[in-house]
Amino acid sequence: MKIKLRLPEFLRMGILPIVLIFLMAIAFVVAMVRYTIGIGAISDLSYSYPWGFWISFDLFTGVVISSGGFLMAGTVYILRIEEFKPLLRPSVLTAFLGYMMVAIALLVDLGQPLRIWYMIIHWNHTSVLLEIGICVMSYLTVLAIEFAPVVLESFPKLQKVAHLIHKYIMPFVILGVVLSTLHQSSLGSLLLIQPTKLHPLWWTPILPILFFVSAISVGLSMIILESSLSSRYFQRGLETHLLAKLAKALPIALGVYLVLKFGELAVAGDLGYLFTSGLMSILFWAEILIGIIFPMVWFSIKRNRTTPSGLLTGAVITLLGLIFNRFNVSWFGVTHPDPLFYMPSFMGNVKYFPTFPEVAVSIGIFSAGIMAFGLLAKYFPVFEDEHEHTVVGD
C-alpha cells in the first residue's frame, strides 16, 4: 500500500515563510526570558546606555522606513496626483506594519510594558517622548482607517462600510500627514536633551528638521524597494515609470538635506570636527557618502532611474546610508567620558555592544512584519493593476 505523504494545500509554503516563522519563534523565546528575569539578562544595556539596538533599529529605523505612507497619502489624496495610486496601498500597508513593529518592539524594551497606555492619560507636556507616543498611537489608528477599505472591500457585506470610509477619508489623511510630520521630526528632538552626550557633529538644534527632511528621502527609497521586491516575489509588473519619477525627486530631497546638514555645521562653527574627531568623523563621512552623495549621483543618471536593477540598487544604498544616520544619532554618536580609575563598575560601564538575543528580538519582529505584508498582499488587493478601475479615492 502506498502512503500519500503530501501536505494538504493550505499547509504548503515556500522556504521564506518557514525561515520567517523560525526567526519569529527565536524572538518569542528571547522575549519570554526577558519578561521572566529582566532586560539585563539578555541585553548589554547599562546605566550609561539605557537605550541601545532596540531603540536605534526598532524605533528610529522602524519609524523612518514607514514614512512612505504619509508621502503617498499626501500625494494622491491632497495633491490629487492620481497616477501614483498604484503605489498608495502598499505604502500605507508598509507604514501600518512598520508602526505595529515599533509598538511591539517597545513592549519588549519598556520596563513596564503593561503600562504603555499610561501615556494616554498622564501627560508631561515638556517630554518629547510623550509627543512621539501620542503621535504614534494616533497615527496607527489613522493608518488602520486608511487601509481598512482594502480589507473590507473583499467582503461583499462590508463594502458599504468601505465606501463610507472612502467618503470621509480626507480629514484622516490630513491628520495623518500632520501626525507624521510631528513625530518624524520629534524623533530628532528626542536627542536634543543630550547636548553633553551626543557628539556635536550630530547634536544641533535643527535635528528635528534634519530628521523630517531625511525621512522624505527614506520614504521615497522605501517605496522603490518594496515595489521592486514584491514585483519579484509576486511576479507582477513593476511600475517603473512611476518609480522613475520618485527617483528623480530623490536627488532634490537629498540635496536639501545635504545643504541643511553642512549649513548648520558651518553656522555653528563645528566644521572642524569633520576631520578632527577620529572615529566620529569617519562615521559622519560614511553616512554622508553612502546616504547622500552616492544616491544623488546615482539617481542623476537616467539609466539608473529607468531600469529595475538601477532603481533597486540605488534605493537600497540610500536606505543603508540614511538608516546609518539614525544609528549614528541614537547610538554611535552618543559617547561618555572614560571611567575614572576609582569608580564602581556599574558607573564605569561606558561601552555598549548589542548581544545576540537583543538582535534576535528585532529580527524576529521584522520577520513578522514581512510575513504580515506577504499574507495581506496575497489575500487582499494591495497591489492593483494600474489599468484596472480602482475604488480608492473615488
Place this chain on the structure above:
Amino acid sequence: MTLKHNAYLFDATRCIDCRACMISCSVENNIEMDKTRIWVAGVGLQGEYPELQRSTMVYHCMHCLHPDCMSACPVGAYTKAEDGPVTYNPDLCIGCRYCMNACPFGVPHFDYDKGLVEGAFIDKCTFCPQRIYNGQKPACVGTCPTDALEYGERDELIAKAHERIAAHPDRYINHVYGEFENGGTSYLILSHVPFSELGLPELPEEPVNEVSEKVMEMTIPFALSWGAVLTAVTVGVAAYDKKKKAAKEKEAEVEK
C-alpha cells in the same frame, strides 16, 4: 511664601572615603544588598611618596533646579518639590529609561535584573523625605563623620561655601560646583582638585533640557498651522481639479 530651599553641600577636602553614607542610605531606605543610591568615585592615588593625595566624591542625585529627568519623563513620574527634592513616583513609571538618557550625571538607575512580575523601576536618591520633614538631616548627612556632607538651606550653603573658599583660598578651587551648572543644583560641591577628576561633567549654565523644551512649546502651534495649510491646499487642489474637469467636459461637448 517663599519656602526654604533645601540643599546638600559636599566638601571633597573632608571626604575620607569611609562610605558610611552608602550604608546609612541603604539601611534608611531599605535598598537591596547589591544596589545603592550613593556611590563614590575619584581618580585614585596621585603624586609621589611621601606626598600622596587621594580625593573622592560622594555621588547621589543632584536635585537640579530644572531637572532633566522631569523634563524628559513622558508620564510625569518626576516632580521637583519647591523645597528642593526631585522625587520619582514608581506608580506612574512605564520603564522607558528616557530619564537615564536625559540626566547628564547618570543618576537614575534601572532594575535591569527584574522581570514582569517583580516590576522593573528606576531608583534614585529621594532626599529622605521621611527624615527631613521630621526635623532630621538626610541619612547620608546625618552619618558623615567628617562633616564632608552638610545639609541646609541652599542660599545659606552657597554663602557658607564661598566663605570657606575665601578663608582658605590655597586649599580650594574658587568655584562652587552646582551653583550655576545645569541651571543650578541642590547638591553643591567644593573641591581642591579639578571637578573633572571627581567625575563631574562640564555643564553650561543653561539646563540641558532648554532646547528640547523650547521645541516642545512650538509643537502645538506648528501642528495647528500645518493642519490649516494642508486643509487649504486640499480644498484648493480639489476646486482646481473640478474646474479642469468641467472645462474638459465642455471642450468635449464642443467637439461633438
